[in-house]
Amino acid sequence: MDRPLRVLIVEDSEEDCLLLNDVLARGGYGVTYRRVETAEGVKAALAEGNWDIVISDHRMPQFNSLAALKLCKELASNLPFIVVSGSIGEELAVSAMKAGAHDYIMKDNLARLVPAVTRELREAESRRQRQSAEQALEQWRRRTESILDAAGEGICGLDAQGVINFINPRGAKLVGWEAGELIGKPLHETLHHSREDRTPFLKQDCSLCASLRDGLAHWMDDEVFWRKDGKAVPVEYTCMPIQKDNNIAGAVLTFQDITERKEADNALRESNRRLERSLTELHQTQQQIAEQERLHALGRMAGGVARDFNGTLSKILGFTELILTSPEKLGSPEAVRDHLRMISAAAREGSQVVHRLYEFHRPRRDTEQFKIVDLNTIIERSLLLAEPKWRQEGQTRDTPIEVRREMQPKVLVFADEAELQEVVTNLLSNAVEAMARGGILTVRTSQDENRATLEISDTGEGMTEEVRHRCFEPFFTTKGDCGTGLGLASAYGIIQRHRGEIQVRSEVGKGSTFAIQLPICSGQQKQSSHQGTLAAPKDHPLRVLVVEDEPMVREMEVEYLISDGHVVETAGDGSEGLRKFRASKFDLLLIDRAMPEINGDQLTETIKKINPDMPVILVTGFTERPGNGHGPHRANLILSKPFCHATLRKAVGQVMAAI
Ligand SMILES: Nc1ncnc2c1ncn2[C@@H]1O[C@H](COP(=O)(O)OP(=O)(O)OP(=O)(O)O)[C@@H](O)[C@H]1O
Numbered sequence: 001m002d003r004p005l006r007v008l009i010v011e012d013s014e015e016d017c018l019l020l021n022d023v024l025a026r027g028g029y030g031v032t033y034r035r036v037e038t039a040e041g042v043k044a045a046l047a048e049g050n051w052d053i054v055i056s057d058h059r060m061p062q063f064n065s066l067a068a069l070k071l072c073k074e075l076a077s078n079l080p081f082i083v084v085s086g087s088i089g090e091e092l093a094v095s096a097m098k099a100g101a102h103d104y105i106m107k108d109n110l111a112r113l114v115p116a117v118t119r120e121l122r123e124a125e126s127r128r129q130r131q132s133a134e135q136a137l138e139q140w141r142r143r144t145e146s147i148l149d150a151a152g153e154g155i156c157g158l159d160a161q162g163v164i165n166f167i168n169p170r171g172a173k174l175v176g177w178e179a180g181e182l183i184g185k186p187l188h189e190t191l192h193h194s195r196e197d198r199t200p201f202l203k204q205d206c207s208l209c210a211s212l213r214d215g216l217a218h219w220m221d222d223e224v225f226w227r228k229d230g231k232a233v234p235v236e237y238t239c240m241p242i243q244k245d246n247n248i249a250g251a252v253l254t255f256q257d258i259t260e261r262k263e264a265d266n267a268l269r270e271s272n273r274r275l276e277r278s279l280t281e282l283h284q285t286q287q288q289i290a291e292q293e294r295l296h297a298l299g300r301m302a303g304g305v306a307r308d309f310n311g312t313l314s315k316i317l318g319f320t321e322l323i324l325t326s327p328e329k330l331g332s333p334e335a336v337r338d339h340l341r342m343i344s345a346a347a348r349e350g351s352q353v354v355h356r357l358y359e360f361h362r363p364r365r366d367t368e369q370f371k372i373v374d375l376n377t378i379i380e381r382s383l384l385l386a387e388p389k390w391r392q393e394g395q396t397r398d399t400p401i402e403v404r405r406e407m408q409p410k411v412l413v414f415a416d417e418a419e420l421q422e423v424v425t426n427l428l429s430n431a432v433e434a435m436a437r438g439g440i441l442t443v444r445t446s447q448d449e450n451r452a453t454l455e456i457s458d459t460g461e462g463m464t465e466e467v468r469h470r471c472f473e474p475f476f477t478t479k480g481d482c483g484t485g486l487g488l489a490s491a492y493g494i495i496q497r498h499r500g501e502i503q504v505r506s507e508v509g510k511g512s513t514f515a516i517q518l519p520i521c522s523g524q525q526k527q528s529s530h531q532g533t534l535a536a537p538k539d540h541p542l543r544v545l546v547v548e549d550e551p552m553v554r555e556m557e558v559e560y561l562i563s564d565g566h567v568v569e570t571a572g573d574g575s576e577g578l579r580k581f582r583a584s585k586f587d588l589l590l591i592d593r594a595m596p597e598i599n600g601d602q603l604t605e606t607i608k609k610i611n612p613d614m615p616v617i618l619v620t621g622f623t624e625r626p627g628n629g630h631g632p633h634r635a636n637l638i639l640s641k642p643f644c645h646a647t648l649r650k651a652v653g654q655v656m657a658a659i
């Protein structure tokens with residue numbers, strides 16, 4: 001199959017042109033040609049392009065091969081150009097070849113034409129390929145150069161000896177040199193010769209040089225490069241070795257100036273140090289404030305205790321003095337009874353203060369007897385007791401209080417009923433006292449799978465931030481002589497012992513909400529509580545032995561017991577008590593704990609050894625809370641002084657019901 005060939009023939013003779021065409025066709029080319037014979041013709045043909053070769057006659061009437069060659073070199077430099085002439089002399093042929101013609105052939109030797117065309121086509125093709133490869137290479141070189149120029153960090157090429165063979169403009173600028181000046185210089189000796197403190201940096205310690213020895217990448221961020229002007233620049237650098245045929249051919253170093261980062265690091269470190277110092281000072285100040293707060297609170301509490309007891313003692317002393325110093329009063333049993341009633345009331349008040357204060361601090365004991373309590377019942381009972389009072393007050397003031405109930409049915413907790421009742425009563429009275437001009441009292445109960453919640457809200461005067469902050473503090477009150485400031489303190493203590501929480505939300509002029517959360521009653525607790533429910537006390541006279549060294553207290557206990565219909569014997573100390581116990585038969589012993597010689601614990605222990613079933617109530621000061629006796633004495637119940645008639649009656653009933 002013929003190879004297509006597009007030939008531009010510069011020739012004045014059509015005949016010669018056909019001859020050339022014929023020779024080429026015979027040589028295996030499918031020829032497409034155009035014949036031109038002037039400079040304009042050549043220009044127009046070249047402008048159309050797409051020629052594979054130019055074959056030119058040497059001499060034409062208006063033109064010649066050298067002029068045609070010149071045009072071709074200008075307009076299509078890669079195009080093969082062959083001169084075919086019948087008369088070209090050697091001299092002209094040489095000058096045509098010098099001017100860039102690729103061959104010249106005599107018309108009488110056209111056998112050379114086809115091989116010459118084939119050869120020139122091949123060479124033109126290889127010239128084309130080389131040119132496009134060179135163009136691609138040049139393009140790539142320019143692109144790489146612009147990337148390196150634009151890079152934000154210094155990039156430097158090293159040969160195997162650590163001599164700089166390339167550095168980008170950014171790198172040169174960072175070290176204050178012209179890029180050209182650095183080429184050929186050893187990097188370590190030029191930029192890296194000393195450490196920051198200006199001591200010499202030995203080559204064997206240099207990580208850059210190490211890369212060229214060990215073939216590993218090295219990274220550093222605490223060294224400096226030395227600028228041309230003698231200043232040090234802190235740098236971070238990475239040196240990557242270049243491997244070639246299993247040898248280290250050099251390395252690429254990338255580096256950047258980290259002056260700003262170092263300054264920021266130092267500033268950060270300094271501000272951290274300052275922050276640490278401030279935190280330590282803050283901590284110390286907080287401790288001092290906490291200590292001062294604690295001392296203030298203690299001082300306020302001591303003041304409260306002193307104020308309350310002063311009040312109580314003044315009343316007791318005053319009325320006692322009145323009786324003792326006014327003979328006419330002693331003569332009047334009515335007046336004496338009257339004063340004694342006052343003294344008793346004052347003492348009760350004092351005892352109440354002690355009880356509430358004690359509730360605030362008393363820790364929970366493992367022996368504490370809790371049972372299942374429905375919060376709704378407690379609230380209803382407290383409302384029942386308190387409501388008539390405030391209804392009456394409200395009516396006289398014409399400022400009614402509306403009670404709203406938002407209660408979930410049966411909210412069961414495991415608790416001491418009397419204590420919870422005391423808490424709710426305290427909260428209710430505070431709420432009512434805060435609504436002097438009437439308002440809405442809302443009681444809420446609810447529960448989820450872990451906790452029961454009780455809330456008491458009022459629309460009263462609310463609390464300032466300071467009052468809200470201090471309201472649980474013992475003796476803190478804003479009610480002057482009308483309040484002891486112990487209601488919330490004892491409520492707080494009681495809720496703590498129930499492993500619960502009490503919180504307050506309040507806003508001045510809008511009202512307050514006290515919220516109590518308690519652990520709900522587990523199934524197991526429900527069972528054990530059911531089994532432990534106390535039986536009703538037995539209701540018959542008992543033979544009781546009272547062992548008490550203080551005559552007045554003994555007399556009071558005897559009076560209480562006798563007025564309940566019991567038969568009582570007394571002993572003034574432990575020995576007498578033991579003697580009487582051995583000599584007679586008793587249903588119950590009431591023993592004072594703090595007695596000289598044989599004390600209450602020892603006596604109880606001896607008695608329990610003789611008769612382990614003998615019921616004993618041990619009477620004590622308030623370091624112990626009333627409850628079942630444990631420890632060496634094994635008393636059935638411990639009763640704290642001072643106690644009233646009802647408390648003793650309840651204790652007796654409880655002990656006798658339990659046996
Ligand atoms: N619901 C409430 N609304 C506004 N202030 C309250 C409320 N409850 C308590 N407070 C504030 O908290 C203080 C302390 O209350 P707390 O019950 O401990 O003592 P008190 O009511 O002053 O006296 P006490 O209860 O001993 O008679 C009150 O004096 C009052 O200022």
Ligand SMILES: [Mg+2]
Pocket residue numbers: 426429430483487488
């Ligand atoms: Mg109160």
